[in-house]
Amino acid sequence: MTRILLLGGTSEASALARALAERGDDAIFSYAGRTGTPVAQPLPTRVGGFGGVAGLVEYLRAEAITHVVDATHPFAAGMSANAVAACDRAEVALAALERPEWRAGKGDDWTRVRDIVGAVAALPDSGARVFLAIGKQHVDAFTAKPGNFYLLRLVDPPETPLPFPDCAIEIARGPFDVASDEALMEAHGITHIVAKNSGGTGAEAKLTAARALALPVVMIDRPATPARRVLNSVGAVLDWLGHGADRGV
Ligand SMILES: NC(=O)c1ccc[n+]([C@@H]2O[C@H](COP(=O)([O-])OP(=O)(O)OC[C@H]3O[C@@H](n4cnc5c(N)ncnc54)[C@H](OP(=O)(O)O)[C@@H]3O)[C@@H](O)[C@H]2O)c1
Numbered sequence: 001m002t003r004i005l006l007l008g009g010t011s012e013a014s015a016l017a018r019a020l021a022e023r024g025d026d027a028i029f030s031y032a033g034r035t036g037t038p039v040a041q042p043l044p045t046r047v048g049g050f051g052g053v054a055g056l057v058e059y060l061r062a063e064a065i066t067h068v069v070d071a072t073h074p075f076a077a078g079m080s081a082n083a084v085a086a087c088d089r090a091e092v093a094l095a096a097l098e099r100p101e102w103r104a105g106k107g108d109d110w111t112r113v114r115d116i117v118g119a120v121a122a123l124p125d126s127g128a129r130v131f132l133a134i135g136k137q138h139v140d141a142f143t144a145k146p147g148n149f150y151l152l153r154l155v156d157p158p159e160t161p162l163p164f165p166d167c168a169i170e171i172a173r174g175p176f177d178v179a180s181d182e183a184l185m186e187a188h189g190i191t192h193i194v195a196k197n198s199g200g201t202g203a204e205a206k207l208t209a210a211r212a213l214a215l216p217v218v219m220i221d222r223p224a225t226p227a228r229r230v231l232n233s234v235g236a237v238l239d240w241l242g243h244g245a246d247r248g249v
Pocket residue numbers: 007008009010030031032034047048049050051052053055056071072073075076077078079080082134135196
C-alpha cells in the first residue's frame with residue numbers, strides 16, 4: 001500500500017497535489033505554516049513543523065508513510081536535509097521535485113552571490129533603490145545598509161514594522177507577470193534587484209522585467225542539500241510513484 005507525504009509550499013507541490021488527487025492516491029499534504037492564508041489543497045492537509053528529524057521519523061511511522069516527495073522551495077534547506085535523514089532512518093522512499101535553476105542570458109546583468117551576507121555586500125552602501133524579492137525571512141541582514149530604499153513583496157502584511165528607515169511593502173502572491181513587475185519597479189524607481197535562484201516560472205517575471213529595464217540583479221545561489229533522488233517534473237514523480245519507487249539517490 002502506497003501512502004505519500006508531500007512536503008509543500010511551492011506551486012509545483014500544488015500541481016503535484018492536484019495530480020495525486022485526480023489519480024485517487026493516498027497522500028497527505030504538509031505546510032510549514034509560514035503564511036496565514038495557505039493555498040487550499042485537494043488532499044488531506046497538515047500544517048506545522050514535525051519537530052526536527054526525530055519528529056519526522058515518528059510522524060512517518062505513525063502515519064505509515066511509504067513515500068515522501070519533497071516539493072519544498074529550493075531555499076528550504078533545513079526541511080530538505082531533515083527529510084533525507086528521516087527517510088533514511090525510517091526506511092521510507094524519498095524523491096525531491098526540484099525545478100531547474102535560472103541561468104543568466106543575453107542582456108542580463110547578474111552578480112551571483114553565495115548567500116544573504118554576499119547579497120548585502122554586493123549592494124551599494126547607500127542611495128540604491130532595492131527590490132528585495134526574497135520574501136520576509138533574512139531581510140534584517142539588509143539593515144547593515146540603512147542608506148538604501150527597500151521594496152519588499154510579501155504574501156501577508158508584516159506583524160511588526162520593517163526595520164528600514166526608507167521602505168515600501170507590496171502585498172501580493174505569485175505567479176507574477178512581466179508587465180506588472182516592470183510597472184512595480186518603475187513606480188518605485190528601482191535600481192537593483194535582489195533575488196534567490198528559485199527557478200520555475202512563478203517568480204521569473206522580475207528577471208525578465210529587470211532585463212527589459214537594464215537593471216542589475218544580485219542573484220543568491222541555492223543552498224546545498226544532501227544527496228537525494230531529484231526529479232524535475234510532476235510527471236516524473238508520478239512515474240516514480242507508479243513503478244514501485246525504490247529508495248536511494
Ligand atoms: N525559503 C524560501 O525562500 C521559501 C520560498 C517560498 C516558499 N517557501 C516554503 O515555506 C516553507 C518554509 O520554508 P523555510 O525556508 O522556512 O524552510 P526551512 O528553513 O527549510 O524549514 C524550517 C523548518 O520549518 C518546518 N518546515 C519547512 N517546510 C515544511 C513543510 N512543508 N511541512 C512541515 N514543516 C515544514 C520544519 O520544521 P521541523 O524541523 O519542526 O519539522 C523545518 O525544519 C517551506 O514549505 C517552503 O517550501 C520557502
